[in-house]
Amino acid sequence: MAKYSEDFKLQLVKEYEEGPLGFRRLAHIHGLPSTSPIKRWVRAYRELGMEGLRRKQRQKDDWMGYRQENADLQR
Secondary structure, three states: OOOOOHHHHHHHHHHHHHOOOOHHHHHHHHOOOOOHHHHHHHHHHHHHHHHHHOOOOHHHHHHHHHHHHHHHHHO
């Protein structure tokens, strides 16, 4: 489960890109424990646009498929 919504991530990216605040100040204002998530979101947004901020659900699907395959093999 993702900790932050796409809207929240986009809001912080826009605040960083359009305003005078740096990573540290934005993290403090929004209650983030570090600047790392904001840096990651800005980089992802610059490289991939909104797609870079979307939640990745493929990992869970892959894991469920793996579990099903192993369950079938054990029968």
